Amino acid sequence: MMLLEMAAQGFGDRVAFKNGEDSLTYQELFDAAGVAAGAIRESGREHVAMLDVSSLALPVGLFASAWSGAPYVPINYRLTESEINALLARVTPAYLVAGDDQAGVVDTTDRIQMMGRDAFLRMARTPGEPAELWSMDQDDVAVLLFTSGTTGTPKAAVLRHKHLVSYILGSVEFMSAAEEDAALVCVPPYHIAGISAVLSSVYSGRRVVQLPSFTAEAWIDLARREKVTNAFVVPTMLARIVDELEGAETAGMPHLRAISYGGGKMPLSVIERAMKLFPNTDFTNAYGLTETSSTISIFGPEDHRTAAASSDEAVRRRLVSVGQAMPSVEVEIRGEEGERLGPGERGEIYVRGEQVSGEYAGRGSSLDSDGWFPTRDAGSMDAEGYLFLEGRADDVIVRGGENMSPGEIEDVLLEHPAVADAAVVGIPDEQWGEGVAAAVVLKKGQSVAVTDLQAWVRKHMRSSRIPQVISFRDELPYNETGKLLRRVVKQELSS
């Protein structure tokens, strides 16, 4: 709330959020949050849940919940009806704001007070008395975010005000945006990137242009119409935007100063094409997790240009790195015994800093005694601190007692001129315990034999890394934020 209060004081007349033709200035957003906070307090509910696509109700709900003191809980509307109700049951008694298309799936119970999005916004925008002042306690819980958990019940990551404020103060300067700056936000509101986009934009004073439902055509259209200056996309989105612009000399968006991306691994071919189509745009790769209040490392615009222009293979390879740790956090790679590893060695990524929560509701903190958070992401760091991701630590393939990360084999496959995308997984193997299998997408019009790809891997790696099964696909399964659904590939290749 402190961030929004500062924004309303500093530039209250600026447009804060725009959705279609409707918009809210910073002062209007502040006032609406105050009125809605009163309604939430009056309801006596303990959480504010949001089940909706991006709309103006999103920032109002987020700040109203902070003002009222009830944690904000965005719910993934793409889940099944029973999954949605199971998550809601974990945060009752709840005040729920639901979109028209989502309200129907919610089970009726007096433990949930449901309000339609439009009715919520109407109520919040009706001039009235704001709620009594918010709590100043930085230890209060701001947001509960259900992680996408690949196995079992989703965990609820706990982010306190101190984590989110530390992240913003560590990464954004107050009012650093110019009056005409506009950020196109198309990430889902239940994703950490959706939360951090709201907070960063509010603190910097940018106008947020919301795109509730992503298509490449709609993104390009909106970016041009609103003269967007900043945008965040996940790799699959950028791939589709680049495809949509295929054949064009440039994207024709001179106003677009910066594109940042994250949420999954960016294929080298996509970022290289994007840099040609957007010659005047700064590209930034951001790596972060829900549990770390978003970004912890950055591969910035200068890094992109230096790497793209370099003839040094080690420098060029950094285009697929996630850059260096932000000044406000520390990152290190550790081995299986918890020992710190040196440059180039693969292990698990650990992170420490004030924005790092590492806490789950009902499970407590997963930080070690020195405050380090084990990300469960596998990776390595080069001598200059550039961080390379290698997939999840749980995805490690153990073949005959030898550990190998899918990422290193995928990188080799991706270097083959005919290969567009590749996913490597472990499959059950009678002799070795686990064997290596790969799903490969070929570039348009290319063909290559399985044996040729195996020979390619043999040329670059130890023979134990050669995929014993290679299967060709039209595309690989990704979730909506660009994360490879490795378990789906694993299931398909195991059967």
Place this chain on the structure above:
Amino acid sequence: MADLKAGTRLKSTVCKTEVMVVAASESPYDLTCGGAPMVSSAEEAPEGGAVDSAHAEGTLLGKRYVNEAGELELLCIKPGDGSLAVDGVALGLKEAKALPSSD
């Protein structure tokens, strides 16, 4: 003298300035704004005080102020007419970092 902890909010007793502590060491500070000691934002401020003309440079919204040693950092969350000082020495403005936008 006051113990300052990251996240603590303090206000001036002689102007509208309000700050949040971003970083501080454990030792207590003699922190003033407009020449008068600051108090916790939750406290009632005594009335009738005025800004000392020797500490009247003013504070700017969203700016960060640091002491010479660099271990104390305050964020101005409400601007006012008084200026910030520790042990009578004015705090300096911290220069903005240029980090690329990541979201």
